[in-house]
Amino acid sequence: MEVAPRDGGHSGNGDGDGDGNSSGNKMGTLLENFMKSQQSSFRSLFLRKKSSAEDDADSPRPLPFLSPVANSVASRCSRILKVSTEELCRRFDEEIPERARQPSVYARNFVEFCSYKAMNEATKAPDYLGDKEFRRLTFDMMLAWEFPDVASEVLANETTTCEEGEGGDGWSLFYAASTTTAVQVDDKRTAGIDAFARIAPACAVIADVITVKNLFYALTRSSCNRLHFLLYDKYLRSLNKVIKAAKNVSGPTFSNLQLAEGEIILDIDGTVPLQPVLQHIGISAWPGRLTLTNYALYFESLGVGVYDKAVRYDLATDMKQVIKPELTGPLGARLFDRAVMYKSASVVEPVYMEFPELKGSSRRDYWLDICLEVLCAHRFSRKYNFREIQRAEIIARAILGIFRYRAISEAFNIFPSNYKTILPYNLAESLPGGDVILETLASRLELVKVDAPSHDDPGSPFTKQKKILSPVSVLALNRLGFTLLKQIKLDIDSVAVGDVCVAEINPLETAVKNSILDTGRAEAAQATVDQVKVEGIDTNVAVMKELLFPVIALASRLRGLASWEDSLKSIVFLGLVCYTIHRGWIQYVFPVILVSLALVMLWRRYFNRGKSLEAFRVTPPPNRNAVEQLLTLQDAVSQIEALIQAANIVLLKIRALLFAVVPQTTDRVALFLIIMAVVFAFVPPRYLILLAFIEVFTREMPLRKESSNRWLRRMREWWIRIPAAPVQLVKTDDKKNK
Structure with a gap:
């Protein structure tokens, strides 16, 4: 801001005006100095002091083809990777195929390239989920992906300004500051589902490519399907809390549990006296503590102040296990719908785990989902007879899904339905065509090996994704402190090439998309079924009679002919049928009926195009009372x-x-x-x-x-x-x- 002095400050209207102009000049100078000092102070909040030797790396030059938000992300990625933005651009041109470097997609693919590289490097830190700078950077990556070039950024700013005007927040001082400041303090910018689906799965802990869109819907159910940084930050902080809690209870021994090597405790329930878990066997019931690991369920009965020896219910080996919701109650009575039944060849009779709560069955549903996730993961592993590292990758994917489910449930009190679950194997089992998802996943897992291509290999690891993949989920758990495989040496510093690749669509995304389309049709059809359901035996019988009226009328007509009420018609019908059978035409009757039905359907489709089907009218019988x-x-x-x-x-x-x-x-x-x-x-x-x-x-x-x-x-x-x-x-x- 600059205030120019007035030429006529001491002439015109006398001394009073001159003094006023002089004081105005002083106020303008003070305001200018204040704005400059505030701008520098705001910058100091977000820009760290660097040594002169690192000026080139820490103060990268902006790239002209990127938007301000994308330049901010690129500069921070370059600092994480310790290379300049120009070097990142050169590597992008060398490693990414030409079809991904077309002008229309160049900026967005470059943002993906920088984000994936930087995220792989940043996740090597021991507590990256607890770092707010990491959480902010990954969210800004989504904003940069959504608005990668200057034109899209201008549109985004116009939309943001419009929203601010409507909200009455007024002009923000930080929009006038540098790009880094604007991006880091602008909490009004939100990310869409496509940006979240492209960036979040790059970190295997944050999201899974199979369930990433369901995770987005769970996070944005109260924000009109736009992801706000506060929601994203709350989710990652809750996820970090869940992982730390799991690390605190995991180990070679926990209480009375004798855990095997590589066995991780996923959740525990029943430790609070007011919320016990009741185990029902026959007519007996006993309170205790329930523990789920990646291999089994453990129940410890509560004795006199201490827990008895844990009973183990296996989920890993093939024992014909069945886990499903069930009714339970005292003395074997089926009263309350809040239990999980476990049945296998290793137990004499079914075991019921009851989760008492005053209202609803969300607690039971949560445990049912996570137990089924572990069971389905092991079934999938046995079905395709994978190698050890691939089996570990399957189980690691299930473990991370359960951690995400816990984080969402604890942070937002959300318990998704079957079709909206964020557990990958549960989703594949519940979706129509889910077997295609598992087959696609199996083909991807065939490419998983321990020795992933390193950064110095000729060619890009992203371009070699179809040849070799890293066990990204196992690596992610290793970096968090969970060890699934001790006998296999994993290179923690290797480049994790997994479910995401620059400018390429993962086959799993396509399989999930097709299954969700089928789910939408199934849900729409089910909605029509729910609408036409009627109550009462008499009413349903009346509806069935009306629907079967053509068949009933035909049967009545044939019965009349067979009773010989009209001898002439009966003789003609008998002669026609006998002649048809004698000539061997009877075999063509059924095909003629089918072709006639097909022609009628096509006729209706052609002439009733765009017309809604009229409601089927039924006259209900007189109402009857309950008796x-x-x-x-x-x-x-x-x-x-x-x-x-x-x-x-x-x-x-x-x-x-x-x-x-x-x-x-x-x-x-x-x-x-x-x-x-x-x-x-x-x-x-x-x-x-x-x-x-x-x-x-x-x-x-x-x-x-x-x-x-x-x-x-x-x-x-x-x-x-x-x-x-x-x-x-x-x-x-x-x-x-x-």
Whole structure:
């Protein structure tokens, strides 16, 4: 700001005006000095003092093709990598293929290149999640990816100014400062889902490429699907807290647990007296502490002030394990929907873990999800028979997913549904087409090796991603202090080439995208199903009758023809069907019906394009009270029971015939079966069909109605005389643990 002196300060209106102008000049000079001092003080908050030997590296030159926010990110990446921005640009031109260096995508791909390199280097620090500068830098990487060039930055600033004007916050002093200052103190800029999905998976701890978009939706559920730095910072701080808590309890021994080598404790519940975990076996229940590791579940019963020896429920080996939600209650009563059932070949009867809480079942749902994640990870590992390093990478991916789930749950009290889960293996199991995701992941894991390409190798490790991949999840856990494999020497300083690559779309992203599209269609279809569901037995029967009206009308018409009410119509129908069967055209009837249905559907599709389907109108029966509905239900159950009894009697009589309870009847039936076998062997099928149709259709014909009724009566009498085979009900002794 500069204030120019007025030429007529001492002339014109007298001494008073001159004194006023002089004082105005003094105030302008003071204001200018104040602004300069404040600007330098603000810069001192964010710019550290450097030695003169590091001036070139620490004060990189801005690149003209980048936006201010992208230049800020590039400069900080260059300081982390200890190279200049010009050197980064040269390496980008050498290592990245030409198709990724087109002018339209050059800036964005360069931001990806710098971000991936710097993030790999920054994550080698022991406590990088606790470093606010790291959290700020990774968020600014997303902003730089979203607005990489000058044109996009101008648009972003205009949008930000608009939002500020609407919010009434006014003009911000920091927009007039340097790029670094503007980026680091601007808390109004938000990142979108595409930027988050491209940057966050570069750090395996922060996000997984399979669930990164679900993680974004979980973080932004209250911010209109735009990620604010405060939300992102809260998530990373919670994630850091969860990881530190897991490190504090992990070790060769923890309480009564004898953990195997490479076994990591993922979560513990039941340590608070007011929130115990109850283990139900049979009718017995006992409070205790539940622990989940990457290999098993452990339950320690609470004794007199101490925990008893832990019982181990294996999740790693193939024991036909089943884990699912279940109802439980005192003395085996099924009252409360807040338990997890574990069943396997190693336990005599199912074990129920109950998670009591006053409202809802979120606590149970959380434990169900993380237990299933470990179980699904080991199943996936066994299915493809991976090597040891690949199995470790699979388990490490599950461990990091559970850590992220814990962080989200503790920081935001979010428990995602099945289709929105942030656990990768759970998501693959719940999505339609999830098997394609696992197959794609398996093909990627085939490329995982311990010796990843180093930075000094000819060519870029990013360009060699299709040839060799690093076990990024195992490396990430190693850097955090968790050791899965001690016998394999991992190069912690190697370049982690994993799920992200500059200017390339991971095949996993494509597989997940296709599955989510199918999920959207399935959810839309399910919404229509929920809308048309009606209550009441009578109402559902009425709807079914209306839907089956064409079939019922056709069956009624055929029954009328078979009853010979109109002899002329019956004779014409009988002649047409017999001629069709005799000429062998009967085999074309079913194909003609299918083709006719297809033509009707295509006709409707062509002429009803853009028209919504009219609602199907049904006249409901008169309303019934609860007692009448119960009586109707009781009658329906009685009828079903009678049908089942009749079917059982038929089966028992057939059993009596097979075992020759009545020898004379058995001889006749055996002779009849032999004759039918000879007929089926030597008579063409069309003649058999013709004879069967004539027999059934002409039963009610006036000429043979009396003889048919007499023959059916003799058959019923013969069937009644056949005894049923005996049945004995044996009750088993059901001994429950007390």
